[in-house]
Amino acid sequence: MKRNTWQxxxxxxxxxxxDAFVSAQQLHxxxxxxxxxxxxxxxxxxxxxxxxxxxxxSLQSTEGEALYRACTPGxxxxxxxxxxxxxxxxxEADAVEQWARKVAAENGFTQPEHVVDVFGLCADCSKPAx
Amino acid sequence: MKRNTWQxxxxxxxxxxxDAFVSAQQLHxxxxxxxxxxxxxxxxxxxxxxxxxxxxxSLQSTEGEALYRACTPGxxxxxxxxxxxxxxxxxEADAVEQWARKVAAENGFTQPEHVVDVFGLCADCSKPAx
DNA sequence: TCCTTATTGATAATGATTGTCAACATCATC
DNA sequence: GATGATGTTGACAATCATTATCAATAAGGA
Ligand SMILES: [Zn+2]
Ligand SMILES: [Zn+2]
Ligand SMILES: [Zn+2]
Ligand SMILES: [Zn+2]
Numbered sequence: 001m002k003r004n005t006w007q008x009x010x011x012x013x014x015x016x017x018x019d020a021f022v023s024a025q026q027l028h029x030x031x032x033x034x035x036x037x038x039x040x041x042x043x044x045x046x047x048x049x050x051x052x053x054x055x056x057x058s059l060q061s062t063e064g065e066a067l068y069r070a071c072t073p074g075x076x077x078x079x080x081x082x083x084x085x086x087x088x089x090x091x092e093a094d095a096v097e098q099w100a101r102k103v104a105a106e107n108g109f110t111q112p113e114h115v116v117d118v119f120g121l122c123a124d125c126s127k128p129a130x
Numbered sequence: 131m132k133r134n135t136w137q138x139x140x141x142x143x144x145x146x147x148x149d150a151f152v153s154a155q156q157l158h159x160x161x162x163x164x165x166x167x168x169x170x171x172x173x174x175x176x177x178x179x180x181x182x183x184x185x186x187x188s189l190q191s192t193e194g195e196a197l198y199r200a201c202t203p204g205x206x207x208x209x210x211x212x213x214x215x216x217x218x219x220x221x222e223a224d225a226v227e228q229w230a231r232k233v234a235a236e237n238g239f240t241q242p243e244h245v246v247d248v249f250g251l252c253a254d255c256s257k258p259a260x
Numbered sequence: 261t262c263c264t265t266a267t268t269g270a271t272a273a274t275g276a277t278t279g280t281c282a283a284c285a286t287c288a289t290c
Numbered sequence: 291g292a293t294g295a296t297g298t299t300g301a302c303a304a305t306c307a308t309t310a311t312c313a314a315t316a317a318g319g320a
Binding site: 001002003005007008037038039040041042045064 | 296297298299300301302307308
Binding site: 091114 | 192194196210212226234241252256
């Protein structure tokens, strides 16, 4: 049976305070800075569990790192992500959902899934340097 | 100046024979099996160059590997990929392009880019086992 | 042909992630 | 509240894809 530990709680609430996708290592540093003596492996495990149970979304950065973000559970959605600061906004798109199903079916593919992410520079990061 | 070597040609034509996304290591094995004594680092460099110049597309597998696929140069497109055998089909979707630009603009994001991939089981892989 | 220098490839180094395993903590049960 | 079975932790080692090194090689312009 799954047990409740302060480590899992700590990872979950640390993730909740982030408005950007973060790596396991970043989160581990943040937790250490908060004075908790949590282990790195534990952070990796907790994040994997959260992703598994749908409480967090994950994506692979172009550098190959796995990044995590707390997300609205039980609701299919995608993300609009700032390339500079990581700020992330959840987006929905029924049109894209339907398109994905349609294009799969048209090509004889079954059990379609999809990866849809939009990257850009957020309003703040779009401002020219002073 | 960029020089032409048989190694780069070999990687390019090996990639052209694949109808699926493949890793650098897979391609290196295939090239070694063909009797060429090409080095692994060279395959990595050639693939990076091909991706850089738009002659190949790349994506990160869920396991964190970088996968490559020869693609139609100079034409923006996405991919429909079989989760089982890797068979890959290029797809276009103006509607998705416009949606991505729109959702970015609506949230104050500039310089939008996007990642859109559809995964499923191809017709062959959808057939029940005999 | 000669020479400059981009390229190669064997190998070491890197870095994120996972495996190991003894010590520990949770929680159903007493 | 105490007990015990067992899920969990964390320091560390191991793994594995990718990148950096660097001496040897080979393109290709002169
Ligand atoms: Zn930003
Ligand atoms: Zn979707
Ligand atoms: Zn298939
Ligand atoms: Zn597109």
